Amino acid sequence: MTTYIIRRLLMMVPVMLLVTMVLFALREATPGDPAVVAIGLETDLNRDEYQETLRRVRALYDLDKPLPLQYALWVGRAFTGDLGRSYRSNQPVREAIVERMAVTMELGMASLILSWIIAIPAGVIAAKNRNKIQDVLANFFGLLGLSVPNIWLAFVLILLFSVKLGWFPPSGYVPFSKDPLDNIKSLMLPVITLGTSAAAGLMRLTRSALLEVIGQDYMRTAQAKGLRARVVLWRHGMRNAMIPIVTLIGLELGGLLGGAFIMEQIFSLPGMGKLAVDAIYARDYPIVQGVLLLATLMYLFANFAVDLVYGVLDPRIRYG
Amino acid sequence: MTVSAESVLQEVAAPPNVRAAGLRRFVTTFHRHLLGMIGAVMLALVLVSAVFAPWIAPYDPVKIDPINLLEPPSGAHLLGTDGLGRDVFSRIVYGTRISLYSGFIVVSISMVLGTVIGLVAGYVGGFVDSLLMRCMDALLAFPGLILALAITAALGPSLTNALLAIAILSLPGAARIVRGETLSLRERDFVTAERVIGGGGSRIIFRHILPNTLAPVIVIASLRVGGAVLVETGLSFLGLGVQPPTPSWGSMVNEGARFLERAPWIAMASGGAIFITVLGANFVGDAVRDILDPRLRGQ
Numbered sequence: 001m002t003t004y005i006i007r008r009l010l011m012m013v014p015v016m017l018l019v020t021m022v023l024f025a026l027r028e029a030t031p032g033d034p035a036v037v038a039i040g041l042e043t044d045l046n047r048d049e050y051q052e053t054l055r056r057v058r059a060l061y062d063l064d065k066p067l068p069l070q071y072a073l074w075v076g077r078a079f080t081g082d083l084g085r086s087y088r089s090n091q092p093v094r095e096a097i098v099e100r101m102a103v104t105m106e107l108g109m110a111s112l113i114l115s116w117i118i119a120i121p122a123g124v125i126a127a128k129n130r131n132k133i134q135d136v137l138a139n140f141f142g143l144l145g146l147s148v149p150n151i152w153l154a155f156v157l158i159l160l161f162s163v164k165l166g167w168f169p170p171s172g173y174v175p176f177s178k179d180p181l182d183n184i185k186s187l188m189l190p191v192i193t194l195g196t197s198a199a200a201g202l203m204r205l206t207r208s209a210l211l212e213v214i215g216q217d218y219m220r221t222a223q224a225k226g227l228r229a230r231v232v233l234w235r236h237g238m239r240n241a242m243i244p245i246v247t248l249i250g251l252e253l254g255g256l257l258g259g260a261f262i263m264e265q266i267f268s269l270p271g272m273g274k275l276a277v278d279a280i281y282a283r284d285y286p287i288v289q290g291v292l293l294l295a296t297l298m299y300l301f302a303n304f305a306v307d308l309v310y311g312v313l314d315p316r317i318r319y320g
Numbered sequence: 321m322t323v324s325a326e327s328v329l330q331e332v333a334a335p336p337n338v339r340a341a342g343l344r345r346f347v348t349t350f351h352r353h354l355l356g357m358i359g360a361v362m363l364a365l366v367l368v369s370a371v372f373a374p375w376i377a378p379y380d381p382v383k384i385d386p387i388n389l390l391e392p393p394s395g396a397h398l399l400g401t402d403g404l405g406r407d408v409f410s411r412i413v414y415g416t417r418i419s420l421y422s423g424f425i426v427v428s429i430s431m432v433l434g435t436v437i438g439l440v441a442g443y444v445g446g447f448v449d450s451l452l453m454r455c456m457d458a459l460l461a462f463p464g465l466i467l468a469l470a471i472t473a474a475l476g477p478s479l480t481n482a483l484l485a486i487a488i489l490s491l492p493g494a495a496r497i498v499r500g501e502t503l504s505l506r507e508r509d510f511v512t513a514e515r516v517i518g519g520g521g522s523r524i525i526f527r528h529i530l531p532n533t534l535a536p537v538i539v540i541a542s543l544r545v546g547g548a549v550l551v552e553t554g555l556s557f558l559g560l561g562v563q564p565p566t567p568s569w570g571s572m573v574n575e576g577a578r579f580l581e582r583a584p585w586i587a588m589a590s591g592g593a594i595f596i597t598v599l600g601a602n603f604v605g606d607a608v609r610d611i612l613d614p615r616l617r618g619q
Contacts, residue, residue, distance in 0.1 A: 015458050022467075026474035143606070147599035149550055151557045151573050152591025155580060159588075163581055251460075258465025262554055266577070276469065277558055285474075292470045299463045 001311075008307060012300050019296045020078070024071050027285050035063055037283045038087040061085070061286075074289075083290035088282055093290035096275060101294075103173060103271035107190055107260050112253075114195030115202055120245075122199075123206025124238070127214065138203060145200025150259055154193045154266045161189060171268040190263040197259070198252055205248050209241035216240075242313045250306035254299050349611045356607025362600030370416040377410035382565040390583040399589045402572075403579055408586055411567035412593045418561075418568040419597055422483055422552035423545045429487035431494050431541045435533065438498025439525055443506060453499065456492040464489045465554060472560040479552070479561045479568075486551055493540050501533040535612045542608040546601035553594050569594045 027034075035057045045053060058064040061084070062073055074084065083093035126138035162170035168189050174182035213219065214237060222236045223229075261273025268274070272291050279287035350356055369376055378398075385405030393400040399408040441452040467489060468482040475481045505511060506529065514524050555561035556570025564571060569590045576587030 018458055019462070023470060026470055030474045031476070143599065143602055147546060147595055147602050149553055149573075149591055149594040149598065151553065151570065152587070152595060155573065155577060155587045155591065159580060159584055254463030254466070257463050258469075258554070261465065261469070262557065265558060277560075280469065280472070280560070288470065292466055295463060295466050 008304060012304065015300065016297065019293065020075050023289050023292055024074065027289060028067065030283070030285060032283065034061065034087060034285060078293065083293070084286040086284050086287050088284045093286050096287060097272060097290055097294060100271050100275050103269050104260050104264070104273060107187060107194070107263065107269065107271060108256050110187060110191045111194035111198060111256060114191055115198035118196065118199040119202035120206055123203045124210060124233070126207045127210035128233070130211065138207065142200045142204045145197055148197065150193055150197055150262060151266065153197065154189065154263065157189045157192060173269045190267045190269065194256060194259045194263055198256055201252065202245070202248060206241070206245055209244045210237055213237050213240045239313065243310060246306055246309050246313065250303040253302045257295055257299065346611060350607060353607040353610065355603045359600040359603025359607065362596055363604060366416050366420065366597050366600065369413045370420050373414050373417060377413040379407035379410040381406065381411045381414040381567045390579060392583070393585055400583065400585045402575060402586050408589055411572060412569070412590055415567045415569045415572065415590065415593065418479070418566070419549050419552060419594070422479070423548045423601070425483045426487045426490065426548035427541050427544050429484070430490035430544070431537055434491045434494025435498050435537055437491065438495040439502055439529065441495065442499040442502025443521070443525055443529065456495050459489055460492050462489055465551060468551070468555060469560065472555070477560045477563060482555050482561060483552070486548065490544065494537055497536045497540065498533045501536060502529055505529045505532055539609045539612050543605040546598040546605065549594065549598050549601065
């Protein structure tokens, strides 16, 4: 097991290196001189002073060094947690991300949990009542959920619950430490939007995974042994159906992260996504680089966790 | 020996008339699939508006009309006007072009390249196979929308760049399935028979293996269209896709968001257009899967 974990972690190294190379290459492909971006347009410096400032800024951000060295410096520092400084505010990138990470994590986790609460029972009920009304309804709402654009659903919810009913704020964020109730209220609409759309795919998969298991011999054996239907369904059925479900949860995290970025924009939540999109417009590349690097790392670790969960679900899977 | 090998080929490799019969059977089965037919009609409507946009749209989609700002839906403006007085209905009609283009680009690039990679990996095997499949695994490690964001951040907001990124990230799906099918097809009798009568690698791949991998590829392709349209709307919504004044549904939802209380019809109508298109694509995708590949049901 330990060997497996170490090997699996080592396998992530080339992928992360590839990610850093892509992000670095993209910065190089960005038109314009980053040092000019960093100084900004409004300066009252004369020509010589401007050139001198350019030189100092280049040195500050390592832009005067050869490209391979710049890359090595950036990766080396990123490894120690130093992601450089913003071109605009000169704030350390790590600090800017840490300030906003909690919002994105809270939004993402709450949406993920909501999608489980909806999808897994709905998928089980649909599979248990195959081709009956429950199944048809579940399929109908599943397809609906897959097809509703997040951005649209968000605005329908705002119109209904903020504008018409006034139950939840249409935008803004209240930290949990400040007021737990307002915190939940401020995240309610984005979490419903993301959670329900993530639930649709998960429900469809739960249903089909369970349907595949229900026909198996060991299910009939369990029934024949006289086990209660509930035990047969959950201990014998769901446990075997969980592998594809858990895999999809890992893969969906990427979609959820992307969705969270869009929700943060719609609901003006000060999260990582808002930080990144604002930085794209401001051409503040160190921030963009930092957020994307961290987002990819989070995604990789989530899928690593999924691989470990396989062994818990199915002891026949041996890590060796 | 030669004779029996040829008869095996005749039987299994599906000569053109057998394939035509297969297509006819597909069409008849599809006709009986209610949701599939509803989806096909919805998609057909979208396709017609894309092709005949100049004839269907009553107004010029980018023409600004300062007198009629934020007009509610009426006889003159079916879906009202936006913040610049432009006709929302005409903009939606033209917007179908961007959405269909996005769906087409992403799906066709990822399916064609993915199939080629899968065929080569599965047929050649060995080192080439492991190399290609490890590259596919690495692609799976990137969260899609986030890489598209990175690319638009660097190369400037451009729909084509973002779509290319998404297409490349969707390669592994098709590549893995085609590789799996190729591995098993490679060992089948009709391939051995082709080898016995002297058929070369390219003939085996194109005449015997490729046609037999098409069904699962068509199934994934049809299931992917809706997702591709959604990704485009997401990027355009963030202002990183199509640039104004070109009408795109995602950017229309974004513009409509600013007038959500005064003029909800802008965001609602453009969002509804996305919804109808994606729902139609998903109906068709589900139907194609039900008919061609019962094993994938529910995915």
